[in-house]
Amino acid sequence: MRPGPWIRPLTAFALLGVAGCVAPPPPKAWLEVDVARGLAPEPGEARPARVEVVMDVTPSMAAATRGKSSNLDAARAGAAQLLRSIPPDVPATLVAFGATGAACDASLLVLGPESGRPAVLALRAEELTPAAEASLASTLDSVATALAAEKVAERTRVVVFTDLVAQCGGDPCAAGEKLLATGATLDLVVLGDGSVPACLRSPVLPSGLPASVSRRTDTDPVSFRLVAAPAGPAREPTDGVAGERPVRVDAGPATVELALTPPLDVPVVLPAGTLLRLRVIDFPGASPPVRDWLVETAAPPADASQAASPP
Amino acid sequence: MRLRGLGKRFSLALCAALFAAPEAWADCEPWPGEPSPLPTSASSDEMTAHFAHLRADELAALALQLEPLAPGDAYRVWLHVACLDPQRDDAREGVNRIAPLRVHAPEVVHQPGEATAAAPDLDSAFGRLDNPISVALPTRVANAAARPVAGSPARSSLAPQPPRAAPEESPLVADGLLDEAEGLVRQAHFEEALKKAAKAREAVPRTGDPAALRQRRARADVIAGTAQVALGKDADARATFERAIQTDPSLRLDRANTSPKVVRAFDAARAAASGDAP
Numbered sequence: 001m002r003p004g005p006w007i008r009p010l011t012a013f014a015l016l017g018v019a020g021c022v023a024p025p026p027p028k029a030w031l032e033v034d035v036a037r038g039l040a041p042e043p044g045e046a047r048p049a050r051v052e053v054v055m056d057v058t059p060s061m062a063a064a065t066r067g068k069s070s071n072l073d074a075a076r077a078g079a080a081q082l083l084r085s086i087p088p089d090v091p092a093t094l095v096a097f098g099a100t101g102a103a104c105d106a107s108l109l110v111l112g113p114e115s116g117r118p119a120v121l122a123l124r125a126e127e128l129t130p131a132a133e134a135s136l137a138s139t140l141d142s143v144a145t146a147l148a149a150e151k152v153a154e155r156t157r158v159v160v161f162t163d164l165v166a167q168c169g170g171d172p173c174a175a176g177e178k179l180l181a182t183g184a185t186l187d188l189v190v191l192g193d194g195s196v197p198a199c200l201r202s203p204v205l206p207s208g209l210p211a212s213v214s215r216r217t218d219t220d221p222v223s224f225r226l227v228a229a230p231a232g233p234a235r236e237p238t239d240g241v242a243g244e245r246p247v248r249v250d251a252g253p254a255t256v257e258l259a260l261t262p263p264l265d266v267p268v269v270l271p272a273g274t275l276l277r278l279r280v281i282d283f284p285g286a287s288p289p290v291r292d293w294l295v296e297t298a299a300p301p302a303d304a305s306q307a308a309s310p311p
Numbered sequence: 312m313r314l315r316g317l318g319k320r321f322s323l324a325l326c327a328a329l330f331a332a333p334e335a336w337a338d339c340e341p342w343p344g345e346p347s348p349l350p351t352s353a354s355s356d357e358m359t360a361h362f363a364h365l366r367a368d369e370l371a372a373l374a375l376q377l378e379p380l381a382p383g384d385a386y387r388v389w390l391h392v393a394c395l396d397p398q399r400d401d402a403r404e405g406v407n408r409i410a411p412l413r414v415h416a417p418e419v420v421h422q423p424g425e426a427t428a429a430a431p432d433l434d435s436a437f438g439r440l441d442n443p444i445s446v447a448l449p450t451r452v453a454n455a456a457a458r459p460v461a462g463s464p465a466r467s468s469l470a471p472q473p474p475r476a477a478p479e480e481s482p483l484v485a486d487g488l489l490d491e492a493e494g495l496v497r498q499a500h501f502e503e504a505l506k507k508a509a510k511a512r513e514a515v516p517r518t519g520d521p522a523a524l525r526q527r528r529a530r531a532d533v534i535a536g537t538a539q540v541a542l543g544k545d546a547d548a549r550a551t552f553e554r555a556i557q558t559d560p561s562l563r564l565d566r567a568n569t570s571p572k573v574v575r576a577f578d579a580a581r582a583a584a585s586g587d588a589p
Contacts (some may be wrong), residue, residue, distance in 0.1 A: 074446055190414060191419070208340075217342070247446060286365065
């Protein structure tokens, strides 16, 4: 039987379909994006510094030394002098231990914070009288806890007037380190002949991310999208995240759109069988803002599993 | 005081530590958001070194802003700047300038109240924590029973103060004033030293061990004369030294530790006092 007249077009169509199925796929490339960012712009007005004056008002401080005045007299004078030197816009707090409560019960007398009235605190400092022995260590611990809870530690200067005579136990080293770890600074004014613990002479000084930097650090990952170049062939958009594994994409011209502020579009040509690495530096908080990028090529990932597939 | 100078020793130890490699005194781990490992300006990779430079620049600017407001934070930022760019001198200086823990052992001096008239300034206030603390003698100051006398304009505006009496005559008071006057000379506060020395001379009692009293008066004049030399008041200095020599003819200067200019003025005064002056 001779084939019908319709068989030729059908065969041609089938051949075309087979050809389409076995045609080589478009060449592939890999894309990796890294973004290193600086500080975000200043979020607002800087908050003022604070001062916390801590006075040891324990009975041991009141014992006269050198046959003249006592360490308490010196503490009163020194604290008052400091408080009167504080600018009016700086909030100040006066903390006294040993001025109230029973012996070693860790009660603190806290006056302030006061803004614009440091002279009032100075007068109060001059009038403090001893009531009972108390612990410097627990006082520093309490101050550290309070400053951390109020989230003001990193801008607080703590000054302690003390003879360092330990009466009620506690670990001044641990308390000092706790206070420093909050971000506060500590000035220890030692009166009399008290010996400074070695740990306070060679303290473990804090390092690590300070709160002021943390507030201006954007740790959210930067996302990007690979789209067709304006004059290039069509391509399906591919999404990715900077800093993650390379993404396997079609080779050819394209544009990488980075979700920065303001957005950044980088034209690229993805060579077939190659890893293209886009490295971006972004410092939006610099004056003026700085943005720079570099396109590098490298061998593709040896293991296909190292490359992420586009969703 | 046994602990005097401890603060200085502590500072020296800190300085020594700071001049070691950054890794020795700073935790050079990357902060959140920074590449890992932490880039440094010495990196052979251009982009990495570029980031380290830019990051160090912006953090150094931030540290300077933070110093007066959040010194604890500023200290940590300076440490990190030193990690990013170990060649930066400002990072080392910043770390040294704002150590989070400082130990002070101020001298305590006993004298009549003397107001510190400095304008309120936080950095200056903390810079003075090593200065001597002035405390009133508890048994000699009327109506103040063991109360300190450090004063300021702010205090006088809050509580009316009685008219200030003339400096008390007391060997202890005089010695305290003399010590303070010498300290002011060392700090190059010559005008204040001059006033303080005059008060010290007035505070020397009129009765007591004559030799000791003469020595105190002569010491006050030597301090005043030294300040006058520094202020360029040569004629006044010569007259003051002459009076010192007349008060205590055995007076000798410590030539090894005295400025040649002061020694020359003193020698001229001695020559004049002995009638050898030209």
